Amino acid sequence: MKCSCEQSLKLELRTVKYARSVTIRHVPVLVCNQCLTYELIPTMRSDLKKYVELLGPRPKQTTFSMKDYHELADVIYGVLADAACPNEGLDAKIEHEIQERINLLLDMYRLAESMNDDGWISDIRQRLSQLSVILPEMNVFHADV
Ligand SMILES: [Zn+2]
Incomplete structure (x- = not known):
């Protein structure tokens, strides 16, 4: 995904003010x-709204x-918290970790399915959907290589 200036967009964590009264970190x-x-990220807006509403x-x-x-955050x-991780190659590292997390969740999903645990299954589904929002944007990471 590219900016209107043609520069590649990078994934980062920011603090966002929501409706002036709520501060959402990371x-x-x-x-x-x-x-x-x-x-x-597209769909993140509705996620922010959902969690702000949980505050009451x-x-x-x-x-x-x-x-x-x-999950994505x-x-x-x-x-980013991994001090051993150099700044260089950060995008590739993030992409790698996202794929690792997806694989882990898919393993858990199979386990939950074999146990017919509906609550667990829907929880894992939601986590997977949180990660999959970024998959269409993944070409971000290869744009500069
Ligand atoms: Zn730009």
């Missing part, structure tokens, strides 16, 4: 280093981290 966004702008009409807590709710956070 939101996966697509960043253009040239224009210094970022945009939300008058939330005591007005800040939370997407990594606690969203969790995977990126894990890669």
Whole structure:
């Protein structure tokens, strides 16, 4: 995926203000280093809305981290938090970790299915859908190579 300036967009985590009152940390966004702008990944907006609504009409807590709710945020956070990981090759590392997580979830899915555990199955389905939102954008990672 490319910016309107033709620069490749990069996956990063940003803090996003939602409806002025809620601060959401570790939101996966697509960043253009040239224009210094970022945009939300398609479908992320509805996810943010969903988790903000979970806070209730008058939330005591007005800040939370997407990594606690969203597989993609969790995977990126894990890669960025890994101090041994050099800045170079970060995109490939993130892509690799996303694929690893998908494989892990698919294994869990097969296990849950064999146990006929409907609650677990739907939980894994939701996690997989959170990761699959980025798959159409994956060519981001190969654009500069
Ligand atoms: Zn741009």
